[in-house]
Amino acid sequence: MSNKKIDRISGRVWKFGDNVDTDVIIPGKYLRTTDMSVFASHVMEGIEPQFSQKVISGDIIAAGKNFGCGSSREQAPLALKYAGIACIVAESFARIFFRNAINIGLPIIEARIDCEEGDIIEIDLENGFVRNKDKSFKGTELPDFLRDILAYGGLVEYRKRKVQ
Template identity: 60%
Template sequence: MIRGKAWVYGDDVDTDVIIPGPYLRTKEVKELASHAMEGIDPDFAKKVRPGDVIVAGRNFGCGSSREQAPLALREAGVACVVARSFARIFYRNAINVGLPVVEANVTCRQGDEVAVDFSAGTVIVDGLTFRGTKLPDFLLVILQDGGLVAHRRREKKEKDGRL
């Protein structure tokens, strides 16, 4: 379970506002993080703190398939994105880079404390529990390992250790 401050956004937050195109040339994740959400919230990267949670409406991460979008959020300190729904490619990219995502229809205000239980698929705000979609166990393992690449490395290491 994670607990963090809520950053609240609406519907259709696209990858162009999560990490604007001009910053895609860099491979430095710290540089990407310094521009996270700049297209919709220019001060986000300066104010977000490790463990904070983005709470959004429908279709979060729509637009292009840029993997840098969830990577920038994760590196900026976002511990989880909770949204009513996600663009499919963003959802998968988030899992791949180790950024937890939970589909749930949550009502809260900017700055509220949010608690997210990934294994139960629940989000708690001000004593109210919002039920969402529980992540399948295999995705929880990938997230616990830090993303898909780290997960596959761990699997390979375990396999090689058994030979």
């Protein structure tokens, strides 16, 4: 992986509400595999059964409060990443989901935004802004060290490179 900072992301929005838990992100019956394509093919089926057939690489999820609540399964952000989700924007994240997402290199930002499903939004991770059409929404800026982890594709690669 490169060490290029991921500061700007743009993509099509998939919209979800509050309290999207890890059981609907990747149902427990699929957790006995380590095959990322299985995770990707069943992502979000607990809330949007056709999601995996409709999502394309570079899409963004916009959600309400407490995204990723429930169990601490790392497979939830992995399923989203391998399905092609480029970033998740949510009003707030469950703490363990937030850290798991950063650890596996899935960009996230806490921001309350106004958008509709299908809108194309732009995310500025460095400055903590999300833009939709002519509106700009201030979110939480990711600290440099978290953006560094994302730039390396996750915590494992980041630590490998830092030790060298």
